[in-house]
Amino acid sequence: MIKDRIRSWAIIVIFSLFAVVFQATVLHSIFQDNLEASLIFGLILWIGFFKTNPDGVLMSFLLAGIQGVVSGTLSGIFLFAGMSLYLVCWILRERFAPRTIIGQFGFALGLGIFYKSALLLALELFVGGSFFRVQSFGYFLLEVLLNAVLALLVFALFSRLPGFFNLIPEVVEPRRP
Amino acid sequence: MAIFYLRSRRVILPFSLWLASLILLSVQSYQREKIGPSPFARAVGAVISYPERSYSYVKSGVIRVWKSYFYLAGVERKNLLLQKQITFLEIENQRMQEQALENARLKSLLGFKDSINYQSVPARIIGWDLTTYARTITINVGFKAGVRKGQAVISAQGLVGQILDEPGRLSGSSFAQVLLITDPTSRVSVVIERTRDRGVVEGIGDENKLLLKYLSPEARPLPGDLVVTSGLGGIFPPGIKAGVIEKIEQNPLSSSPQGWVKPGADFAHLEEILVLTGKEE
Numbered sequence: 001m002i003k004d005r006i007r008s009w010a011i012i013v014i015f016s017l018f019a020v021v022f023q024a025t026v027l028h029s030i031f032q033d034n035l036e037a038s039l040i041f042g043l044i045l046w047i048g049f050f051k052t053n054p055d056g057v058l059m060s061f062l063l064a065g066i067q068g069v070v071s072g073t074l075s076g077i078f079l080f081a082g083m084s085l086y087l088v089c090w091i092l093r094e095r096f097a098p099r100t101i102i103g104q105f106g107f108a109l110g111l112g113i114f115y116k117s118a119l120l121l122a123l124e125l126f127v128g129g130s131f132f133r134v135q136s137f138g139y140f141l142l143e144v145l146l147n148a149v150l151a152l153l154v155f156a157l158f159s160r161l162p163g164f165f166n167l168i169p170e171v172v173e174p175r176r177p
Numbered sequence: 178m179a180i181f182y183l184r185s186r187r188v189i190l191p192f193s194l195w196l197a198s199l200i201l202l203s204v205q206s207y208q209r210e211k212i213g214p215s216p217f218a219r220a221v222g223a224v225i226s227y228p229e230r231s232y233s234y235v236k237s238g239v240i241r242v243w244k245s246y247f248y249l250a251g252v253e254r255k256n257l258l259l260q261k262q263i264t265f266l267e268i269e270n271q272r273m274q275e276q277a278l279e280n281a282r283l284k285s286l287l288g289f290k291d292s293i294n295y296q297s298v299p300a301r302i303i304g305w306d307l308t309t310y311a312r313t314i315t316i317n318v319g320f321k322a323g324v325r326k327g328q329a330v331i332s333a334q335g336l337v338g339q340i341l342d343e344p345g346r347l348s349g350s351s352f353a354q355v356l357l358i359t360d361p362t363s364r365v366s367v368v369i370e371r372t373r374d375r376g377v378v379e380g381i382g383d384e385n386k387l388l389l390k391y392l393s394p395e396a397r398p399l400p401g402d403l404v405v406t407s408g409l410g411g412i413f414p415p416g417i418k419a420g421v422i423e424k425i426e427q428n429p430l431s432s433s434p435q436g437w438v439k440p441g442a443d444f445a446h447l448e449e450i451l452v453l454t455g456k457e458e
Contacts, residue, residue: 017221017224017225020221020225020307021225021228021229021232021304023307024225024229024304024305024306024307024315025228025229025232025233025236025304025305026232028304028305029236033305033309033312033382033384034309035309036307036308036309038307053187053190053191054187054190057190057191057194058194061194061198064198065217066221067307068344068345069214069215069217069218069221069222069344069345069347070218070221070222070225070307070345070347071306071307071308071311071345071346072305072306072307072308072311072312072313072345072346072354073306073308073310073311073313073345073346073362074202074205074206074209074343074344074345074346075205075214075218075344075345076198076201076202076203076204076205076206076344076345077202077345078307078308078345079198079201079202080195080198080199080201080202082198083191083194083195083198084195086191086195087191087192087195090191119308119310120310122202123310126202126203126205126206127206127362128362130361130381131310131361131382133381133382134309134310134361134381134382134383135309135310135382139309143309
């Protein structure tokens with residue numbers, strides 16, 4: 001059990017550093033400034049739905065923090081958006097733990113829109129500027145779709161890692177005996 | 178009681194961390210200029226700058242090989258007899274051409290460097306920002322090379338941006354983050370070269386467009402007018418080309434004109450840049 005926890009934390013740290021580098025180099029070369037492909041979004045979603053606390057919430061905080069500190073805008077923006085995403089997943093998961101691929105994709109789409117909106121709102125409120133016109137609505141939707149597909153890949157990867165798929169205690173726990 | 182404690186702890190922690198992120202964001206927003214990046218942020222920045230640097234070198238190496246060898250593979254098939262000779266000659270030729278182009282680029286950069294009385298450090302781009310809402314780049318020089326927050330960054334074609342060191346946009350001993358003038362939070366004080374009218378160019382997140390604002394109502398700018406830095410604010414030296422006016426229109430909120438400016442620097446193909454580290458003695 002302890003070994004699984006240590007391994008989970010090590011994987012999270014390594015994955016988040018890898019994801020940040022991959023996003024800032026390879027994915028940026030492919031999508032330029034038009035789309036923001038995010039692997040960390042998928043992982044926060046996964047943790048929000050399937051990881052028990054306190055590890056889950058602390059991991060999300062770390063992931064969103066690492067993404068924030070090298071994001072190119074105020075680090076708190078990504079931290080806030082990431083934690084808001086986690087919180088919504090965590091609230092929803094007691095009733096809607098998405099187990100099928102279609103369910104997971106649907107949730108990734110819906111929460112992708114929520115995440116982008118949270119980012120935009122935080123930028124407008126706390127940084128100030130005209131961020132709404134930086135990206136067209138078409139690209140906005142395309143980005144949500146892209147990140148939902150990436151989220152499914154992240155889900156597929158992490159559901160195979162020992163120590164990660166431990167939703168049982170919180171989600172499947174019967175509400176009434 | 179124990180169950181209640183466990184359940185409430187499970188609820189309190191996520192909400193507390195969410196609230197903590199909101200408080201941190203508020204503090205950063207109001208104290209942006211005063212607080213620097215945390216040691217944690219600097220450590221993360223330093224760690225990821227190494228793979229970014231490696232990627233940058235590998236990428237340029239692959240592109241060079243692609244241009245000089247694989248492209249020629251198609252030609253090779255057409256003429257088996259001269260295959261080896263042509264391939265070697267062409268590879269050599271490509272390599273020399275690449276060097277000649279690089280020389281020309283560096284020469285123009287040096288010529289530009291000589292034309293301004295500033296000490297400068299040449300740099301190379303190794304990474305980009307993580308969001309579509311920001312326009313920042315990471316370069317391969319940092320504090321060790323004399324690079325500091327607020328220094329101007331230019332290319333041979335014109336103004337690029339300024340060095341940052343704040344939460345989320347940090348610099349380190351061997352890397353630095355540059356806020357491009359196309360970033361939505363970037364504002365540069367400029368002057369129209371022909372008429373000497375002052376204004377501000379603002380980024381809108383588009384690498385081909387800047388918004389020229391705050392001109393006086395009497396200003397009469399024309400498409401094709403050159404826009405250069407005014408030197409006000411102390412960050413950018415005066416006279417550096419910011420861009421060329423493409424279109425003039427009436428500001429809907431005032432009686433002043435406003436314009437759309439095409440940046441001088443080619444942000445899509447930016448490779449080598451100069452950081453102005455100080456005025457020459």
